[in-house]
Structures are given as structure tokens and as C-alpha cells.
Amino acid sequence: MRASTIEQRRRLYLLxxxxxxxxxxxPLTLDEVARALASSPRQLTRVYAQFGEVTFREDLxxxxxxxxxxxxxxxxxxxxxxVARLVGFRQAPHFxxxxxxxxxxxxxxxxxxxxxxxxxxxxxxxxxxxxxxACVEQGPVCV
Numbered sequence: 748m749r750a751s752t753i754e755q756r757r758r759l760y761l762l763x764x765x766x767x768x769x770x771x772x773x774p775l776t777l778d779e780v781a782r783a784l785a786s787s788p789r790q791l792t793r794v795y796a797q798f799g800e801v802t803f804r805e806d807l808x809x810x811x812x813x814x815x816x817x818x819x820x821x822x823x824x825x826x827x828x829x830v831a832r833l834v835g836f837r838q839a840p841h842f843x844x845x846x847x848x849x850x851x852x853x854x855x856x857x858x859x860x861x862x863x864x865x866x867x868x869x870x871x872x873x874x875x876x877x878x879x880x881a882c883v884e885q886g887p888v889c890v
Contacts, residue, residue: 759786760794764806771810772835777803811835812849815842819854820861827854 766780780803781791795803811834818830825833831842831854846854 756790756794757798759784759791760798763791763794763803767803767807767810771807771814772833774835774837775807807835808845808849812846815846815854816850816857816861819858823858823862827858830854 762784763780766783767775777788777791781788784791791803795801795806799806801809815830815834818825818833819827822830827843828839831839834842836842836845843854846852846857850857852860
């Protein structure tokens with residue numbers, strides 16, 4: 748295979764990843780992304796096989812679930828059903844099942860454990876000598 752062909756395929760793969768990163772909230776399909784990139788679904792499947800570690804669908808699912816995990820911990824006021832919708836799932840039960848398969852916890856339990864973990868980390872930072880020394884340097888605003 749020519750070097751220019753490999754470079755074009757790599758570029759197509761990277762552009763597909765950018766489309767997923769920007770539009771994961773929408774109901775994306777392989778066909779839509781291929782059309783948006785002036786390519787074919789088959790070609791996009793090939794570049795994912797050649798350059799990616801996962802398939803297009805797995806890449807999209809990973810992006811959605813990673814953002815959902817972040818929202819669950821950082822935005823406790825947003826209900827789980829709304830988090831599912833915000834990251835591109837049309838049905839909350841489908842989201843809960845995919846989330847549980849990925850993280851081993853329901854979204855609500857993940858949220859609770861993530862918040863408890865974050866509180867524990869903050870408490871450990873406040874109690875550590877290194878944190879105390881850093882606070883002396885930062886002044887009275889240190890948390």
C-alpha cells in the first residue's frame with residue numbers, strides 16, 4: 748500500500764474520531780459519519796480496523812459513557828434519566844444497562860460512590876503534610 752493511501756486512511760480515521768467527539772449527543776450512525784466525511788461506510792469500517800483499537804460503535808459508546816460518568820459525579824443535580832438523554836441515549840434503561848456493563852455499577856450507585864470517593868480524596872489532601880506545605884505557600888485561599 749502506498750504511503751499516501753495510508754496517510755489518507757489515517758486522516759479519515761482521525762476525522763471520524765473528531766465527528767464522534769463533537770456530535771456524540773446526536774443519534775450518529777456509521778452511514779451518517781461516512782457521508783459527512785465524503786466516504787463510504789465500508790471504508791470507514793476499514794480505517795477503524797486498521798488504526799483503531801475498537802469499532803466505530805464501540806468508540807461512540809465509550810465516548811458517551813465516559814461523558815456520562817463525568818456528568819454523574821460532577822453534576823449531582825441532573826437526574827440520571829437526563830444524563831442519559833444528554834449523552835445521546837434515547838432510552839434510560841438502555842443507558843443503565845450499557846453503563847452497568849461498562850462500570851459494574853448502576854449510574855445512581857456510580858454517582859454515589861464517585862461523590863464519596865471525591866470527598867475522601869479532598870479529606871486526605873487536607874490532612875496530608877504535603878497539602879499543608881502547599882497551603883502555606885498559597886496563602887489563606889487554599890482548600
